[in-house]
Amino acid sequence: MRDYNYYNNNYIRYKLDVEKYNKRAQTGPCFICEILKSNPNYPAHIVYQDEEIISFLDAYPRLYGWTIVAPKKHKESVILDFTQEEYLSIQYKIYNITKAIIELLKPERVYILSLGSHQGNSHVHWHIAPLPSGMPYNDQQNGVFKLDILKIPEEEQMKLTSKLNNSIQILNKHR
């Protein structure tokens, strides 16, 4: 069993500059559309993409392996902007991306949630948040959002991206 400290605390945590983050989310362009345009101001570690979705490591991870999945089309309603088929197709992909995360990181539990706001970060996206085993109860559930942001070195993020990408490709082949 992986130890919580090993899993997350080898990395320094820093306080999110909430004011700056909110300003960027509310007045800047859509961050997902900018990632899709390869805007250098919005760098991303892309773990998987196809004609329908893009998946990348969260730039402000509260947990190691926190991953985002979004449709490539700028949609805002998590239900009403999708047909059932489109929705289920994305969920199928979220299943494999999450399975790859589980196989690699052996989390104790995984949270999958869609947040966002029409006033900022409006492009529909799902968070896949793997909770490391041994994580204290108080840091779970709502506690996760009280954690500071992990500063994960660039090369570590590149390694993780490559491992996840490989496993997702393998899982997708066994459809």
Ligand SMILES: [Zn+2]
């Ligand atoms: Zn967008």
